[in-house]
Amino acid sequence: MSDTFKKNSAVCAAFGLSLALHVALFFPFADYGSYNFARPVSSAGAVMVDLAMAQGKSAAKSHVAKTSSAGTKAGKPYVSRAAFSYDTPAAPLREQDQEALSGAHVAEQTTTIPAEQAASKKETSTEHLSKSLLQELPPPLRTAGEFTTTSHERLNYRISLLGMPIGVAELEAKNDKGEMKISLKVKSTPAISAVYPIDDLIETRHIAGNFIITKIRQQEGNFRSHRGFTIFLRDRSVFWIDLLRNRTSRETIPNSQVLDLISAFYFLRNRPLQVGNTEELHVYDSDTYTSVPVEILRRERISLPGFRHSETLVVKPNLKTDGIFKRTGDVTIWLTDDEYKVPVRMETSIPLGKITAELVSSQVDKLEPATPISPVPPLPKGVTP
Numbered sequence: 356m357s358d359t360f361k362k363n364s365a366v367c368a369a370f371g372l373s374l375a376l377h378v379a380l381f382f383p384f385a386d387y388g389s390y391n392f393a394r395p396v397s398s399a400g401a402v403m404v405d406l407a408m409a410q411g412k413s414a415a416k417s418h419v420a421k422t423s424s425a426g427t428k429a430g431k432p433y434v435s436r437a438a439f440s441y442d443t444p445a446a447p448l449r450e451q452d453q454e455a456l457s458g459a460h461v462a463e464q465t466t467t468i469p470a471e472q473a474a475s476k477k478e479t480s481t482e483h484l485s486k487s488l489l490q491e492l493p494p495p496l497r498t499a500g501e502f503t504t505t506s507h508e509r510l511n512y513r514i515s516l517l518g519m520p521i522g523v524a525e526l527e528a529k530n531d532k533g534e535m536k537i538s539l540k541v542k543s544t545p546a547i548s549a550v551y552p553i554d555d556l557i558e559t560r561h562i563a564g565n566f567i568i569t570k571i572r573q574q575e576g577n578f579r580s581h582r583g584f585t586i587f588l589r590d591r592s593v594f595w596i597d598l599l600r601n602r603t604s605r606e607t608i609p610n611s612q613v614l615d616l617i618s619a620f621y622f623l624r625n626r627p628l629q630v631g632n633t634e635e636l637h638v639y640d641s642d643t644y645t646s647v648p649v650e651i652l653r654r655e656r657i658s659l660p661g662f663r664h665s666e667t668l669v670v671k672p673n674l675k676t677d678g679i680f681k682r683t684g685d686v687t688i689w690l691t692d693d694e695y696k697v698p699v700r701m702e703t704s705i706p707l708g709k710i711t712a713e714l715v716s717s718q719v720d721k722l723e724p725a726t727p728i729s730p731v732p733p734l735p736k737g738v739t740p
Contacts, residue, residue, distance in 0.1 A: 495564020496588045496611050499530045502537075502561075502621040506530050507720040510697065512712040513660065514541070516705075521547045524712055526698075528621060530722065535561040537617050551576045559615050565589050569615040586613055586639060595642055608644050609637070616640040616676075623649055624696040628668055630654060641676035648673050657689055657700060660715050665699050666692045684709075695719070 507529050514522040522543040529536045536559070543553035554574040561567055565588050573580040584595040588611045595604045614622060619636040626634055628651050636647040652669040659665055667689040674686055684704030690696040699714040 492563060493565060493589065497561065497564045499533050499535050499561070500625075502535055502618060502625055503528055503530055504625065504694065504722065505719050506722045507718070509718040510714060511716045512701075513715050515711045515713070517708045520544060522553055526617075533564075535559075535618070535621075537621065539617055557617055559617050561618070567615055567618060569617075582642070584615075584639065584642070586615065588613070593639055593644075604642075606644075608639065613637045613639050613644060619647065620698075623670070623672075624690065624698075628670070628690075628696070630668070636672070638676075640674075643676065645675045647675070654692060655689065659699055660713055665689075667699060668692050668696070 505528075508527065510526045512524040512526070513520055514524055522541060524542075525538075525540045527538050538559070539555070539557045541553060541555040542548075543551065547553070552574060553576075554572075556572045557569065559567065559569045567586040567588070568583070569586075570583040571580065579599060581598045582596060583598070584593050586593050586608070591608050591611060591613075593606045593608055593613075595606065596602070614637065616638055619638045623634060623636060628634065630651050630653060632651050634649045634651070636649060638645055638647050649670055649672045652671055655667050655669050657665055657667055668691075670688050670690060672686055672688070686701065686703045688698055689700040690698055697714070697717065697719075701712045703710050
């Protein structure tokens with residue numbers, strides 16, 4: 356007998372034995388039904404609970420209370436005639452079950468409210484909520500009137516280094532319904548940007564007279580900075596964050612008079628400045644608190660671009676921080692000698708030389724005066740009140 360015949364015989368015997376075993380194993384499972392894998396899977400039907408026993412709102416509340424608190428009645432689960440169905444489709448509900456589920460026995464009789472009354476009720480509730488929130492807010496420690504007497508002011512400057520224009524600056528302040536918003540933008544000219552680009556932005560907001568939020572983004576040559584801080588006037592603290600280096604800090608400040616550098620400058624402008632006096636500012640700048648004395652030096656008439664002249668007050672803040680410029684010398688500011696005290700010239704020094712910023716244009720919008728109360732007309736002669 357050849358080896359090939361032996362191999363074929365062994366394969367046939369193994370196949371026959373395997374077939375016989377499969378038939379013997381699956382035959383007893385025929386009593387359990389057939390398996391139709393082409394039939395879709397049916398989802399479980401809803402659980403139906405007979406609620407016909409509920410006869411009113413009080414009965415329903417009592418039923419829920421007893422179920423949730425005790426959970427049993429006479430030692431048995433407190434579920435009334437519960438019928439569970441997992442067949443698909445679910446059996447139709449009886450008429451009394453439909454009424455119970457629709458809330459016919461437990462729902463209160465409702466009335467339709469006209470749309471006008473609903474809107475009026477919503478507005479009343481909103482006004483009530485706003486008033487309650489305003490009553491909860493503490494009174495402001497600082498007001499917009501301490502920083503500006505205008506509703507909007509935009510001042511544009513030309514920045515020069517040793518007499519050569521190198522950049523521009525824009526100082527803008529808004530009194531938005533009592534909330535101060537101040538920003539300072541400084542940019543270098545295209546020619547200077549190719550060698551030493553400058554793109555600085557400072558934004559400050561006063562929130563409810565109790566918080567001051569300042570964001571500072573700087574690019575000066577290879578130097579980059581993106582940081583910010585929030586001054587909590589009532590808590591006498593500052594939360595500071597450096598977004599580029601992922602660092603944060605919470606510091607205390609000595610009093611509630613601390614301001615950011617730009618807000619302090621506007622506060623100075625709104626003060627009654629007198630030559631020979633010194634004003635003290637409390638400033639949080641360059642991530643630290645400092646007290647800044649400001650000397651009122653003299654009055655001076657100066658020339659401005661466009662053959663203009665201005666009577667000014669010369670002030671000198673003794674800053675101990677770098678501020679927005681990496682200066683190495685003192686800062687001198689010329690303010691108009693009037694009620695607005697507009698800064699028309701500023702001088703400081705950096706390692707390359709003296710920096711001068713001169714006002715080239717301005718836009719000032721005054722606050723609208725309050726509507727005066729009409730006087731009571733005089734009474735005719737012979738008529739007494």
